Amino acid sequence: MGLGFLVFPELCPVCGRLLVKGERHICLGCLSDLPYSFFWNWRNNPAEFLLNELLPVEQAASLMLYRSESNWKSTVHQFKYYGNKGLGKFLSIMLAQKLLESGWSDKLDLVVPVPLHWYKEWTRGFNQAGVVAKVIAEKLNLPYEPYLITRKRFTFTQTKKDKEHRKKSVASAFTVKEKYSKLLSGKRVLLVDDVLTTGATASSCGKALLDFGALSISVVTLAFVE
Ligand SMILES: [Zn+2]
Secondary structure: OOOOOOOOEEEOOOOOOEEOOOOOOHHHHHHHHOOOOOOOOOOHHHHHHHHHHOOOOOEEEEEEEEEOOOOOOOHHHHHHHHHHHHHHHHHHHHOOOOOOOOOOOOOEEEEEOOOOOHHHHHHOOOOHHHHHHHHHHHOOOOEEOOOEEEEHHHHOOOOOOHHHHHHHHHOOOEEEEEHHHHHHHHOOOEEEEEEEEEHHHHHHHHHHHHHHHOOOOEEEEEEEEO
């Protein structure tokens, strides 16, 4: 006999209250207080401002805007570290709807997640950015390319050529797999991650995409942490 008949009680990740019938993932009280960023309707919003300091981006948006001590932090935490993919997808669908309704997503060609280090993906079992990116690609009806960006393996050779190369690609921990460079050429790429905090990871990925021929980079995340 399977365990499918067992229903485990689910708690609201924001207030900790037991969810009741008709509530999914987040209680209705908290849901009505969701700290929307409204970045999709806001040019030069804080996410764009932050990223543009590091790398020029076409546009950037997040579903939620909160401080690091906010209870809303646990939504991303539950999704990322406790494997609550249902919650992650639920928030991703909300984000996709905002991007569609506002016309934010009109000028995009391709959806790409920020890759997780292979060891983390192996231990966690999934890449949280990939879960968000896949939902967004489906809702926006855009191609989804989960393996386009890869993390560089650092080698510490000290040849002159190597040093010059390193200077040119400063602080870029990511690269694009050779076989994707044709596909990427001239594309307006939507880069997806779970959270935007310093912008360092997103801009590093964005730089790799631009280096390999992408026309422009847009960035979306579930949360922007103030
Ligand atoms: Zn709640």
